[in-house]
Structure formats: structure tokens, C-alpha cells
Amino acid sequence: MSTVRLPRRVLVAAFSTIVTLTSAAAAELGSFKDKLFAYPGILEQGDDGAFLKVAYDKMRDIHKRDEVPERRVKGQYVSLGVRWRQDFETIEHQGRAVDVFRVGKLRSARFAVIFVHGRGGDRKLGANDFTFGGNFNRLKNLADENGGVYLAPTAKDFKDTGAADVSALIDYVHASAPQAKIVLTCASMGTFICWKITGDATASSQLSAMMIFGGPTDAAFTDSAAYAAKLPMFFSHGSDDNVYRWQDQYALYKSLIAKRYPTRFVLFNTGSHGTPIRMTDWRETLNWILK
Secondary structure (H helix, E strand, O other), X not given: XXXXXXXXXXXXXXXXXXHHHHHHHHHOOOOOOHHHHOOOOEEEEEHHHOEEEEEOOHHHHHHOOEEEOOOEEOHXXXXXXXXXXXXXXXXXXXXXXXXXXXXXXXOOOOEEEEEEOOOOOOOOHHHOOOOHHHHHHHHHHHHHHOOEEEEEEOOOOOOHHHHHHHHHHHHHHHHHOOOOEXXXXXXXXXXXXXXXXXXXXXXXXXXOEEEEEOOOOOOOHHHOHHHHOOOOEEEEEEOOOOOOOHHHHHHHHHHHHOXXXXXXXXXXXXXXXXXXXXXXXXXXXXXXXXX
16 A cells, blocks of 8 residues: 655645644534524625614514513523523622622633623613523523633623723633633613723733624724724614614614624514513624734
């Protein structure tokens, strides 16, 4: 039997390809109830897939999905075993005390998702398994099953105090798990905290991406530390949102995409203010970020 000796450069290239493919596979989050949570239909697609207009139907996506509309989703949308691996705790860091809800082991986490609620909420909002169509339960399970950690802090306000608390939380996560990719997500009025964080050079450098759900825009973003670092930005909004106009956020997105900035925008057709929290596909979005 003869032996074929391949050139060293061919072997190196082949090995590099294997490593790249293995790393990509390792980064991707495994599926969790994908058929139930996948976007129900794409009405429009643009910017090479960065923009999606998704079909939303209140009767289908709330009344047929929930046992009690907007209060309790049907059982098939949730898996409650994750409750054994969650906790409410207070994190003390940089002289601040931040009340958080946590799922997953922080120090070994390969990614971390921090969710900041809007007005009238607290850390319990992001811990609720049954509201918002079970989408928080899906996030909890995705984090738990894929070596991640999910944290939902209580924002004391949506000004400097709240932003300082979230900045301290980001630094705590980064110090505890420097290997983790940290994704900061803000909804509604909580988005004011996200925009404040973009101006914080240290906090921005510790993030891997930011997600904005149905929030206001920030004209000063393009002058921020996060913008200079090209922090990936994901936006989702309902077209019938009567609190914050989707057109304002979309205009920012278009200005970013024109500059080849890493960004995505999902618009839920006829969706209301809370639709992005209910309908955003966590797995699809986090896989885009982790890759």
C-alpha cells in the first residue's frame, strides 16, 4: 500500500478549516422549541437579510397562543425544569447593590444576556415563564442548555442611577467570566439605559452586542464609544407601536447599514409596543451575535 504525502500548506489549510467549522458549530445555540418560536412568516426582506418584516397576527400570536391572553401562555410553549437552576440575588460590585434574577452558572458561562425592563417593571418581568408568549422561558432554557447565563436586573430608574447599576453589572459579569460574550438587551423605556451605556467606553468595550426592543432612538449614538467600536446593534419594533415610533429607530438602522455597520432590524407588521418581547426569535438573533 502506497502512502501519499500532502504538502504542509495543504495540511495546515485543512486543519484551519476544521478548526473554523468546529468553532462555528460550538458557537451556535442548540434548538429549543424552534417551530413554536420561529417567525411565523416573512413579508419583506432587505439589506441582504439584515432587515425583516415579519407577519404578526394578534388573534394567532396572542389569543391562540395564550390560555389567558397576555397573562398565561399555553403549556407547550414552556419547560419549567429550568426553575431549579434560577435564583433571585443581589450583586454587590463597584460600591453598588443590584437586585437581579439569574439563570445559569456565571463563572463558566460562554455568553451572558442581560435584560433591562421598561417602566413599571422589575427583575420579575424577565423571570416570568408565562407572559409574553413564553419567550422569557425560552431564553432561560437557551441559556441553561447552552452554557450561558441570563440576568435580569431591577432598574432603580432610567437615568444615571439605573445606567450606573447596569454598568456595574456588566463589569461584574466581565470580571467573573472574561470568556463570555455579553449581550445587553433593553426594552421600551429601559432603552434609555442602553443608550447611556453606549457612551460609557469601558462598559461598551465589555459588550459583544446590544438589542433594542420597542424603544426610543438616540441621535447621539453615532458619536458614542459603542459606535466607534462598531458594537453590533439589533433592533425590533412593532409597526403599530403607539409609544415609540418604529420609523425613528428604522432611520437610525438605515444610516448604520449604509455604512456597513453590523446591525439588524426586525419589524413586526401590525405589532404593538410589547410585540418585540413576545415575538423576537432569541435563538436566531443570539446565533447571529455569537458567530
